[in-house]
Amino acid sequence: MTLWLMAGLLFTPLAWAVLTLLTDFVWGRRVTWVGILVQVVVSLGLWLTVAQNGGFYYDLGGWGAPLGIELRVDGLAVTFVLLTAAVASACGLHAGVYIDQHKSWHRYFWPLFWFLWSGLNAVWLGGDLFNLYVGLELISLSAVGLVALGGKANALRASIRYLLAALLGSLAYLLGVALIYGQFGTLSIAGVVLWLDNHSAPAGPGLALALMITGLALKTALFPLHRWLPPAHGIAKSPVSALLSALVVKASFYIAARLWLAFGESLGSLAAAQLVGLLGSAAVVWGSWLACKQVQLKQVVAYSSVAQIGYLFLLFPLTYSVSEPISLQAQQGITLQVISHALAKAAMFLAVGNLILSVGSNRVDALAGVSRFLPFSLFSFGLAGVSLMSLPPSGGFAAKWLLLQASLGSGQWWWALVLLAGGLLSAAYLFRIYRASFAENPETDRFYHPSKSLEVIPMVLAVMALALGFVSEQVLSVMALPFEEEGAP
Amino acid sequence: MTLEEWMPLFALMISLVASLVIFALPEKGYVRRTSVNLGAALLKLVVVVVMVWGVFHGVNYGVSFTMVPGVTFVLKADALSMLFAGLSAVLWLLTTIYAVGYLEDSPNRRRFFGFFSLCVASTMGIALAGNLFTFFLFYEMLTLSTYPLVVHRGTAKALRAGRTYLIYTLTGGAVLLFAIAWLHSMAGDLPFRDGGHFVGADPDIHGSLILIFILLMAGLGVKAALFPLHGWLPQAMVAPAPVSALLHAVAVVKAGAFGIVRVVYDIYGVEASSALGLLEPLSWLAAFTILYASTRALWQADLKRRLAFSTISQVSYIILGIALVGPLAAIGGLVHLLHQGIMKITLFFCAGNYAETLGIHRIDEMDGAGQRMPGTSLAFTIGAFGMIGAPPLAGFITKWVMGSGALAVDMDWVILVLVGSSLLNAAYFLPIVHRLWFREVKGSWPEERHWGRLETSPWLLWPPLLTAVATVVVGVLASLPFSPLSWAELIVLRESSP
Numbered sequence: 001m002t003l004w005l006m007a008g009l010l011f012t013p014l015a016w017a018v019l020t021l022l023t024d025f026v027w028g029r030r031v032t033w034v035g036i037l038v039q040v041v042v043s044l045g046l047w048l049t050v051a052q053n054g055g056f057y058y059d060l061g062g063w064g065a066p067l068g069i070e071l072r073v074d075g076l077a078v079t080f081v082l083l084t085a086a087v088a089s090a091c092g093l094h095a096g097v098y099i100d101q102h103k104s105w106h107r108y109f110w111p112l113f114w115f116l117w118s119g120l121n122a123v124w125l126g127g128d129l130f131n132l133y134v135g136l137e138l139i140s141l142s143a144v145g146l147v148a149l150g151g152k153a154n155a156l157r158a159s160i161r162y163l164l165a166a167l168l169g170s171l172a173y174l175l176g177v178a179l180i181y182g183q184f185g186t187l188s189i190a191g192v193v194l195w196l197d198n199h200s201a202p203a204g205p206g207l208a209l210a211l212m213i214t215g216l217a218l219k220t221a222l223f224p225l226h227r228w229l230p231p232a233h234g235i236a237k238s239p240v241s242a243l244l245s246a247l248v249v250k251a252s253f254y255i256a257a258r259l260w261l262a263f264g265e266s267l268g269s270l271a272a273a274q275l276v277g278l279l280g281s282a283a284v285v286w287g288s289w290l291a292c293k294q295v296q297l298k299q300v301v302a303y304s305s306v307a308q309i310g311y312l313f314l315l316f317p318l319t320y321s322v323s324e325p326i327s328l329q330a331q332q333g334i335t336l337q338v339i340s341h342a343l344a345k346a347a348m349f350l351a352v353g354n355l356i357l358s359v360g361s362n363r364v365d366a367l368a369g370v371s372r373f374l375p376f377s378l379f380s381f382g383l384a385g386v387s388l389m390s391l392p393p394s395g396g397f398a399a400k401w402l403l404l405q406a407s408l409g410s411g412q413w414w415w416a417l418v419l420l421a422g423g424l425l426s427a428a429y430l431f432r433i434y435r436a437s438f439a440e441n442p443e444t445d446r447f448y449h450p451s452k453s454l455e456v457i458p459m460v461l462a463v464m465a466l467a468l469g470f471v472s473e474q475v476l477s478v479m480a481l482p483f484e485e486e487g488a489p
Numbered sequence: 490m491t492l493e494e495w496m497p498l499f500a501l502m503i504s505l506v507a508s509l510v511i512f513a514l515p516e517k518g519y520v521r522r523t524s525v526n527l528g529a530a531l532l533k534l535v536v537v538v539v540m541v542w543g544v545f546h547g548v549n550y551g552v553s554f555t556m557v558p559g560v561t562f563v564l565k566a567d568a569l570s571m572l573f574a575g576l577s578a579v580l581w582l583l584t585t586i587y588a589v590g591y592l593e594d595s596p597n598r599r600r601f602f603g604f605f606s607l608c609v610a611s612t613m614g615i616a617l618a619g620n621l622f623t624f625f626l627f628y629e630m631l632t633l634s635t636y637p638l639v640v641h642r643g644t645a646k647a648l649r650a651g652r653t654y655l656i657y658t659l660t661g662g663a664v665l666l667f668a669i670a671w672l673h674s675m676a677g678d679l680p681f682r683d684g685g686h687f688v689g690a691d692p693d694i695h696g697s698l699i700l701i702f703i704l705l706m707a708g709l710g711v712k713a714a715l716f717p718l719h720g721w722l723p724q725a726m727v728a729p730a731p732v733s734a735l736l737h738a739v740a741v742v743k744a745g746a747f748g749i750v751r752v753v754y755d756i757y758g759v760e761a762s763s764a765l766g767l768l769e770p771l772s773w774l775a776a777f778t779i780l781y782a783s784t785r786a787l788w789q790a791d792l793k794r795r796l797a798f799s800t801i802s803q804v805s806y807i808i809l810g811i812a813l814v815g816p817l818a819a820i821g822g823l824v825h826l827l828h829q830g831i832m833k834i835t836l837f838f839c840a841g842n843y844a845e846t847l848g849i850h851r852i853d854e855m856d857g858a859g860q861r862m863p864g865t866s867l868a869f870t871i872g873a874f875g876m877i878g879a880p881p882l883a884g885f886i887t888k889w890v891m892g893s894g895a896l897a898v899d900m901d902w903v904i905l906v907l908v909g910s911s912l913l914n915a916a917y918f919l920p921i922v923h924r925l926w927f928r929e930v931k932g933s934w935p936e937e938r939h940w941g942r943l944e945t946s947p948w949l950l951w952p953p954l955l956t957a958v959a960t961v962v963v964g965v966l967a968s969l970p971f972s973p974l975s976w977a978e979l980i981v982l983r984e985s986s987p
Contacts, residue, residue, distance in 0.1 A: 329558070371600065371637075372596065372597055391629045391630075391633065391662075392626040392629050392630065398556070401557050404670040405670060405674050408671055408674040416667060417667075420666065434636075435640070438643050438648065439643055440642070440643030469557075473555045
């Protein structure tokens with residue numbers, strides 16, 4: 001059973017990528033529907049397996065480490081696999097209707113989409129540093145391609161900029177990986193941890209860790225390395241922006257977080273942890289401030305991503321030399337933040353895409369008076385906004401609550417202030433949009449309601465983000481499951 | 490799940506489902522929308538009445554589940570919850586009737602009633618919340634669902650007011666969240682409990698407890714419009730009259746006052762908070778707010794603005810009552826939660842009627858309106874006399890009980906505050922009453938509309954008349970069981986003997 005699930009999970013995206021290369025847009029869409037169905041079933045199956053029996057290590061093709069590829073299938077990984085299935089299928093279905101099928105180059109959306117999905121799964125499940133690198137590159141390259149699909153000159157400019165940032169990040173990461181291999185003679189994360197448990201920490205690998213995390217922070221667009229993100233996310237087609245903000249930046253953060261949790265205690269330092277936290281806080285403030293200033297709707301949402309990503313990096317100070325329960329609280333809080341932001345931001349980008357279709361303009365003030373027509377997408381946008389503002393009862397609020405507890409419990413109250421200020425700032429940029437929609441403007445009497453299928457998808461995601469607040473206990477309990485068997489170092 | 494577990498969920502869900510149904514109905518479905526609105530309001534009233542009966546006989550209604558690791562979502566009905574829930578259920582029905590009439594032929598009614606129901610669902614959640622976490626959940630939901638109501642008209646002025654409203658309430662919410670999280674990290678998940686949790690608390694944490702209390706009051710004080718956090722309330726007057734009525738009488742300001750009561754009684758405990766020296770400054774602040782806002786009200790030329798300042802002053806009676814420590818004063822404060830709601834909603838309904846029927850917004854336009862609209866003006870007069878505290882109306886009961894309570898705990902200065910405030914109330918209400926009945930009409934009304942034989946639409950006329958009758962009844966029959974006064978006595982009795 002597990003064999004089938006794993007095979008389905010890893011190989012269908014690759015197979016579908018090749019398959020859709022051969023088709024035109026319309027056939028690609030039909031093929032993709034089947035693929036989405038397979039992926040959803042397989043991801044759900046794997047999640048249920050792990051939820052019942054606990055996690056396990058899986059040797060791909062029966063070849064164990066160090067020769068073969070060893071996958072780490074734990075509660076956290078399968079939760080993210082499931083999240084990817086939810087968000088990516090929503091974006092895929094939306095894109096099938098949203099993207100104009102008459103432009104010939106749009107048919108490349110499907111192969112890029114499937115390469116991206118396979119890269120994401122590889123990252124969630126990867127157990128050693130080099131495989132993570134391969135997954136990351138797969139993600140970056142297909143993401144750059146997706147941005148370039150916009151076709152206009154500014155889309156190309158944004159994608160080139162994105163490509164350069166991504167390559168630079170990869171280089172830094174790869175350099176760190178090389179240093180680690182030189183020191184420890186293994187690339188498996190578990191192997192390095194085992195080594196560190198038995199020896200005292202040497203001085204060199206601290207630099208390796210710093211390099212890897214810097215590279216990953218660049219790919220995650222942590223302040224002040226965020227400048228590539230808003231143009232890329234703002235200019236891409238809405239379903240693409242949704243994929244990028246919801247999942248792609250999370251992949252590099254996921255690796256950084258796993259590295260920090262594995263090596264941070266022995267290779268990191270208090271100053272480094274606080275510095276990363278400080279940069280995260282600066283991202284929250286600066287990103288929100290810039291989001292308030294944007295004239296274009298999608299740019300507001302894109303800058304909001306810069307701010308929301310900042311919260312994630314509070315993981316570093318909140319897990320460094322604190323007691324076990326506090327560290328757990330912080331990890332749970334960050335995980336919820338990743339999930340709820342992914343759902344809410346995907347919902348928001350898709351809803352914004354629909355709103356732009358409706359009013360025919362990308363400007364915030366073009367929304368004047370729109371709420372008179374009660375656009376369904378404005379509701380989805382509002383519900384997603386509740387989660388982004390981390391107001392109850394959303395997943396974002398549950399995340400914020402846990403992070404508040406972790407920061408107060410570890411005596412680092414200053415992060416609590418950042419969390420609260422961030423919530424208020426996000427209210428400032430989101431209410432600007434609601435406010436515009438409430439203004440009564442006698443001129444706007446034209447309003448186009450997009451097709452039902454486009455409107456329903458963001459609503460489903462937004463409701464999931466909201467419902468996460470009520471079931472966060474259950475979601476987190478799956479991640480806390482112990483391993484069934486220990487893997488080879 | 491048993492029926493006792495289902496009841497609070499029912500009470501909450503009725504308005505929530507009503508809201509979703511209203512959003513799903515088309516804008517033009519007047520009849521269906523009105524039936525959903527009234528049907529849900531009636532159904533909820535029945536559920537609440539059943540629960541009031543049950544709570545009186547000692548039935549425990551409650552449901553809880555873990556929401557986020559370490560915190561539970563608790564809905565629970567105790568005597569205090571039912572005070573607020575009862576107020577909300579009764580006044581929701583009346584306000585819905587009123588709003589249907591008030592918004593006749595105006596645009597965006599689907600949006601209005603959808604958020605209106607959502608807002609009432611939040612007040613229900615606030616009433617039934619069983620711990621601070623759950624309370625906060627609905628407290629923030631209230632902010633979000635009232636914003637579209639405040640900016641309903643979509644004018645530049647309305648949008649500005651909405652912005653002020655958000656800045657105040659969201660900042661207050663953030664402060665409140667910080668305080669709740671701090672308290673949680675120090676003492677764990679605290680359910681609301683009669684008598685509180687901190688009697689004889691470890692002296693080491695006294696400092697933090699005091700600081701947390703101040704933060705809690707600051708967070709809740711925004712909605713309760715405690716000085717100096719009251720600035721949003723007069724501005725929010727641009728909202729349509731039923732919204733102002735709801736904001737002032739039931740939802741927003743009461744949510745703040747109710748939260749303060751919860752914190753003082755069921756989290757800290759009256760004894761502990763008074764031992765920490767927290768209640769005396771609170772009583773000064775409340776007393777100052779009462780006098781300050783009443784004085785400000787004197788200078789307002791706009792009728793709704795004058796009423797707004799009156800609200801700021803009257804809500805602080807509730808806070809003053811519970812800050813005076815003694816049981817009698819507490820009864821006075823709690824009963825005012827209801828009394829103020831009934832009287833103030835009457836006044837706002839009347840203000841709305843004047844504006845809708847005659848186009849009157851300013852007080853100097855009201856000369857002789859009593860002859861044109863006798864029913865509305867009668868209701869207004871009763872409400873105004875109730876606010877002043879004339880016997881045997883509702884406001885008199887409050888002031889009498891609170892005054893005796895203050896004397897019982899040797900806080901004689903409170904009598905001066907009560908007398909001063911009553912004089913000020915008289916000074917800003919009596920001129921209006923005088924204009925209504927004893928002055929001649931100045932020419933024509935600014936914007937007159939006719940409804941045949943009646944002075945105004947029956948949808949608009951009946952709600953204020955009913956609440957005016959209630960103002961008299963709760964005063965005259967205060968000693969009967971299930972009157973607001975008896976219920977407040979029950980609450981205080983249960984609080985002091987946990």
